[in-house]
Amino acid sequence: MPAPDTAKTDAxxxxxxxxxxxxxxxxxxxxxxxxxCNSLLDEHGYPQLPEDFEALLxxxxxxxGPYFTILSTGGMEMAGGALQxxxxxxxxxxxxxxxxxxxxxxxxxxxxxxxxxTHQNGQYHIVDETSRDVFRSYDSIADFIIDTIARLDKARRxxx
Amino acid sequence: MAERTKDAFxxxxxxxxxxxxxxxxxxxxxxxxGMQTEYQASLLAPKAATPANLHQRPETLQTLAAMQPPVxxxxxxxxxxxxxxxxxxxxxxxxxxxxxxxxxxxxxxxxQQGFADVMLKLAEGKQAKLSTVIERMAEMxxxxxxxxxxxxxxxxxxxxxxxxxxxxxxxxxxxxxxAATQEKELRAAGLCDYALDCMRRxxxxxxxxxxxxNVDIDHLVERGGxxxxxxxxxxxxxxxxxxMYLVNHVSNLCLIMRDVHTQTKNVINNQQGLGDIAxxxxxxICMAVPTDENRLMMLQKEELRAGMQPPPExxxxxxxxxLLITRDLERLMRDNIAPPEEHARVFxxxxxxxxxxxxxxxxxxxVASLDHxxxxxxxxxxxxxxTRDNCDGYLKPLEKAMADxxxxxxxVDSLRDISNRIYAHLTPAGDNKSAAPKAQNKQEKRNxxxx
Numbered sequence: 001m002p003a004p005d006t007a008k009t010d011a012x013x014x015x016x017x018x019x020x021x022x023x024x025x026x027x028x029x030x031x032x033x034x035x036x037c038n039s040l041l042d043e044h045g046y047p048q049l050p051e052d053f054e055a056l057l058x059x060x061x062x063x064x065g066p067y068f069t070i071l072s073t074g075g076m077e078m079a080g081g082a083l084q085x086x087x088x089x090x091x092x093x094x095x096x097x098x099x100x101x102x103x104x105x106x107x108x109x110x111x112x113x114x115x116x117x118t119h120q121n122g123q124y125h126i127v128d129e130t131s132r133d134v135f136r137s138y139d140s141i142a143d144f145i146i147d148t149i150a151r152l153d154k155a156r157r158x159x160x
Numbered sequence: 161m162a163e164r165t166k167d168a169f170x171x172x173x174x175x176x177x178x179x180x181x182x183x184x185x186x187x188x189x190x191x192x193x194g195m196q197t198e199y200q201a202s203l204l205a206p207k208a209a210t211p212a213n214l215h216q217r218p219e220t221l222q223t224l225a226a227m228q229p230p231v232x233x234x235x236x237x238x239x240x241x242x243x244x245x246x247x248x249x250x251x252x253x254x255x256x257x258x259x260x261x262x263x264x265x266x267x268x269x270x271x272q273q274g275f276a277d278v279m280l281k282l283a284e285g286k287q288a289k290l291s292t293v294i295e296r297m298a299e300m301x302x303x304x305x306x307x308x309x310x311x312x313x314x315x316x317x318x319x320x321x322x323x324x325x326x327x328x329x330x331x332x333x334x335x336x337x338x339a340a341t342q343e344k345e346l347r348a349a350g351l352c353d354y355a356l357d358c359m360r361r362x363x364x365x366x367x368x369x370x371x372x373x374n375v376d377i378d379h380l381v382e383r384g385g386x387x388x389x390x391x392x393x394x395x396x397x398x399x400x401x402x403x404m405y406l407v408n409h410v411s412n413l414c415l416i417m418r419d420v421h422t423q424t425k426n427v428i429n430n431q432q433g434l435g436d437i438a439x440x441x442x443x444x445i446c447m448a449v450p451t452d453e454n455r456l457m458m459l460q461k462e463e464l465r466a467g468m469q470p471p472p473e474x475x476x477x478x479x480x481x482x483l484l485i486t487r488d489l490e491r492l493m494r495d496n497i498a499p500p501e502e503h504a505r506v507f508x509x510x511x512x513x514x515x516x517x518x519x520x521x522x523x524x525x526x527v528a529s530l531d532h533x534x535x536x537x538x539x540x541x542x543x544x545x546x547t548r549d550n551c552d553g554y555l556k557p558l559e560k561a562m563a564d565x566x567x568x569x570x571x572v573d574s575l576r577d578i579s580n581r582i583y584a585h586l587t588p589a590g591d592n593k594s595a596a597p598k599a600q601n602k603q604e605k606r607n608x609x610x611x
Binding site: 021022023024032035036037039040043064065066067069073074077078079080082084093097111112113114115128129130131132133134135136151152155156159 | 364365369419435
């Protein structure tokens with residue numbers, strides 16, 4: 001995995017801020033947060049957070065938007081007080097039906113319609129949670145964010 | 161009276177009669193042929209409130225079901241050929257309240273075409289899968305039902321095309337439709353003005369900070385397994401406009417609590433190995449879906465507006481910092497560099513205390529949440545198991561590491577106090593006797609209010 005591209009992360013954050021619809025970004029995480037999260041992931045048999053994902057989380061440790069949710073290292077409070085579980089809990093839920101000896105898949109985000117954002121073999125994958133079909137893949141989380149916002153903003157304008 | 165009822169059901173002849181009556185009444189009220197076709201066809205018809213008495217169980221059945229002690233559950237299912245070690249183990253894992261609920265729901269489930277076959281097939285696989293499905297069926301919230309349907313897997317590219325259409329056209333249109341037709345119900349469920357404004361613009365509901373509500377849109381017939389519904393297009397009678405895949409029509413979408421979507425519907429689906437079905441292949445499955453009157457929207461106000469106290473599953477948030485401190489202290493002990501007793505307090509204050517205080521707050525919040533949940537009957541057996549596992553795996557090891565490394569007594573005592581309070585709620589007897597029956601009472605009250 002190449003070192004995170006700062007300019008790309010900035011472009012992704014800018015895309016979120018300039019999107020047609022508002023997103024909520026939590027405050028950024030620090031080293032201690034990543035130490036805790038990676039310890040927990042390790043304890044449960046997961047790989048560590050990808051470097052470019054950590055770079056994004058340093059700016060916003062969890063993003064809730066109309067097109068996708070970027071999960072946080074912990075829980076995120078939702079409107080009304082319910083909680084969106086964090087990376088480990090969502091990943092555990094995703095992996096609970098997998099074969100016992102299969103490597104565990106890290107789930108880092110969600111989209112509407114029962115689709116999740118996973119990270120495996122150095123790439124981010126958009127996966128149908130039920131059928132496990134992989135719809136598309138990206139080299140970085142920033143690529144995913146920029147592409148998704150551009151696609152759905154365009155669709156919104158066409159359908160308005 | 162209670163003793164007399166118990167005696168009556170200890171009489172096997174009367175028990176058999178009760179089982180037969182429960183099943184026979186159910187079969188007599190609903191046709192069993194063509195249920196799958198009927199369900200899919202019913203989704204394509206315009207949604208309308210179902211007459212209140214259409215699917216109502218006859219009063220006699222309701223009375224019988226309410227009287228049935230847990231032992232009846234095993235016999236109801238055995239009567240339909242579902243018996244053996246695996247079913248016994250699955251039923252044994254349920255609390256009394258869950259068994260009672262499942263017994264009450266069983267007649268309606270067995271009316272579904274092929275339901276017994278689906279369960280038998282499931283029983284050929286791992287015990288855990290069968291047990292999980294049975295548990296979720298028992299836990300299913302009011303307003304949902306179990307149906308059987310055919311899952312016909314579509315190709316990945318087609319699934320992707322249906323999903324893109326959903327995101328780009330069907331989802332915004334569905335939100336606009338709900339905002340236009342269900343404003344009163346959405347407000348009653350706790351959505352704010354800003355959330356309704358979002359929906360009018362075709363966006364998912366958020367508060368004015370942009371924070372999402374705990375809701376999802378569910379495809380009733382699954383997007384990836386809808387067969388012809390996922391490949392054929394028609395003009396949606398509700399929206400009009402360009403044709404859309406049938407599976408993306410308003411009639412197949414439901415605004416549902418995210419937890420219900422992921423923890424009930426998706427869990428039941430996934431235990432049946434939908435991901436393993438080959439493209440073009442069809443498998444009969446059972447599915448949890450909203451009842452007809454809830455097909456457009458199934459929101460539980462109390463869950464949407466969940467109190468500010470974190471629910472028991474959020475013990476997860478205390479696990480990370482607990483593990484971190486435990487590992488640090490264990491490393492000190494292992495490398496023989498733990499501070500001597502006279503320096504331990506200073507070491508604690510400088511090195512450990514900030515993280516420790518944060519950890520302590522999280523565990524204290526968990527205890528408060530557990531107290532609150534048990535008082536209100538909202539703690540589920542699964543929450544109890546998870547909390548116990550988390551205590552065993554994280555809180556007790558932290559307590560031990562703190563004591564072994566000579567950390568201040570008051571800090572160790574504060575952890576012990578929390579673990580004692582948690583374990584007091586988690587005694588085996590408490591699993592079913594305190595939490596589940598109260599939860600059931602709450603559900604009964606909700607049902608009474610609806611009636």
